[in-house]
Amino acid sequence: MSSPSRRDPDQDAEVIVVGAGPAGSTAATYLARAGIDVLLLEKTTFPRDKVCGDGLTPRGVKQLIDLGIDISPEAGWARSRGLRILTGDLTLELDWPELSSYPPYGLARTRHDFDDLLARTAQKAGARLYEQTAVTGAITDERTGRVIGVRAKTGPEKTPVSYRAPLVLACDGVSARLALSVGIDKHDKRPMGVAVRRYYKSPRHDDPFIEGHLELWDRSDPRDPKLLPGYGWAFPLGDGTVNVGLGILSTSKAFRSTDYRALLRSWLDGTPEEWGYREENAVGKIGGAGLPMGFNRTPHYRDGLLLLGDAGGMVSPFNGEGIQSAMESAQLAAECVVQALARPEGPSRERALEAYPLALKEEMGGYYRLGNLFAKAIGNPKVMRAATKYGLRINSLLPLVYKGLSGCYDARGGDGVDRLIAAASRVTPSA
Numbered sequence: 001m002s003s004p005s006r007r008d009p010d011q012d013a014e015v016i017v018v019g020a021g022p023a024g025s026t027a028a029t030y031l032a033r034a035g036i037d038v039l040l041l042e043k044t045t046f047p048r049d050k051v052c053g054d055g056l057t058p059r060g061v062k063q064l065i066d067l068g069i070d071i072s073p074e075a076g077w078a079r080s081r082g083l084r085i086l087t088g089d090l091t092l093e094l095d096w097p098e099l100s101s102y103p104p105y106g107l108a109r110t111r112h113d114f115d116d117l118l119a120r121t122a123q124k125a126g127a128r129l130y131e132q133t134a135v136t137g138a139i140t141d142e143r144t145g146r147v148i149g150v151r152a153k154t155g156p157e158k159t160p161v162s163y164r165a166p167l168v169l170a171c172d173g174v175s176a177r178l179a180l181s182v183g184i185d186k187h188d189k190r191p192m193g194v195a196v197r198r199y200y201k202s203p204r205h206d207d208p209f210i211e212g213h214l215e216l217w218d219r220s221d222p223r224d225p226k227l228l229p230g231y232g233w234a235f236p237l238g239d240g241t242v243n244v245g246l247g248i249l250s251t252s253k254a255f256r257s258t259d260y261r262a263l264l265r266s267w268l269d270g271t272p273e274e275w276g277y278r279e280e281n282a283v284g285k286i287g288g289a290g291l292p293m294g295f296n297r298t299p300h301y302r303d304g305l306l307l308l309g310d311a312g313g314m315v316s317p318f319n320g321e322g323i324q325s326a327m328e329s330a331q332l333a334a335e336c337v338v339q340a341l342a343r344p345e346g347p348s349r350e351r352a353l354e355a356y357p358l359a360l361k362e363e364m365g366g367y368y369r370l371g372n373l374f375a376k377a378i379g380n381p382k383v384m385r386a387a388t389k390y391g392l393r394i395n396s397l398l399p400l401v402y403k404g405l406s407g408c409y410d411a412r413g414g415d416g417v418d419r420l421i422a423a424a425s426r427v428t429p430s431a
């Protein structure tokens, strides 16, 4: 159980968690519940906005259930029964699948509320949250190179401080400042994405389906319009607004030259007027950020530093979801750290920590390798066109496409489709 005596007098915590997004707050919660003395450092102050689509598929919902969070509509969650896919003249409404691993519904909630709720959950569990504390880099042991703490600037005066702990979790999102400070760079061959979004007041705010629009056209050369590898979404929030946005993969030629904000506007101008996605109904500005995908930053464990969530490039190359994988990585990391801290420093503890990247590989590695190939393939506009035109019109393929793209399948057991996705994930070679 928790005991300050377990912490060395020259250390500030048993574990330092950097960043209180979904990865950091989830990890801090599990660690604190296991009796670990956790310091959770966050550069902003809650509640705060975070650019995101605010949507969770059933796989993400499972993470909230595991944490014991009240996910009832009364507690402020918008619930979805499935996904509506729109492409050309085709509209499909697909309920979330019945599975043993995940519930048959999705959720949405603004990150303004969601991240605040998760951070408070970590605090309630016993983690010490220091807000307005921006970590600037790792402190390493000169002799061994091991990460033994972090430097930060804290408070309105940005006062330099340092904190020490035997283990540090990098949960600082796509900027990955902590990993970079110890030379863990991203792999440029893995896909990246860019996504932009805006809130609109809309009568569709309580639509029971979340929506995916598969046709995003780059018309920069009017003689040669190209179908972009990505999709537009509309995630109803049940509070009078809808989160509407789009995400594009780096695998297309248009990736660097596209003006994403202009693309969002031109796509929405083409949607029916009564949906309300027009300037006069917009709430706030268009926000955008990068999506680090398919394990584009590894190793996920080295010398006392674990990478979680976006910091470890864990956004799904299939659908751009990153909350659920951030929380899954947190659950796995916490399990390994709890075991590690129960062992003496040295090889035995290292063995427990090495289990973290292995567990990640087992949970997501094969599926992401498959996703990286998928991202590469649809970067070719002809393949993307064929996929949207024919892939969704073959009824027998639908469950495969739906479960595969959403990541909602039973990795163990399940039906034939689940087994096929699980097998394909296992046999896909490294990209």
Ligand SMILES: Cc1cc2nc3c(=O)[nH]c(=O)nc-3n(C[C@H](O)[C@H](O)[C@H](O)COP(=O)(O)OP(=O)(O)OC[C@H]3O[C@@H](n4cnc5c(N)ncnc54)[C@H](O)[C@@H]3O)c2cc1C
Residues within 6 Å of the ligand: 018, 019, 020, 021, 022, 023, 024, 041, 042, 043, 044, 050, 051, 052, 053, 054, 055, 056, 060, 133, 134, 135, 136, 171, 172, 173, 174, 175, 177, 195, 196, 197, 245, 287, 288, 289, 290, 291, 308, 309, 310, 311, 315, 320, 321, 322, 323, 324, 326
């Ligand atoms: C437009 C857009 C739409 C998206 N839509 C969805 C979606 O609908 N569903 C989905 O699942 N995913 C979506 N994603 C991806 C998702 O937002 C991320 O994958 C997810 O937030 C990753 O969680 P994280 O905890 O790893 O990182 P983050 O959520 O980025 O959290 C990192 C935290 O660390 C803090 N931090 C950063 N640097 C420091 C520092 N130096 N010191 C201290 N603290 C620091 C930040 O303030 C932040 O609180 C979307 C992304 C974008 C850009």
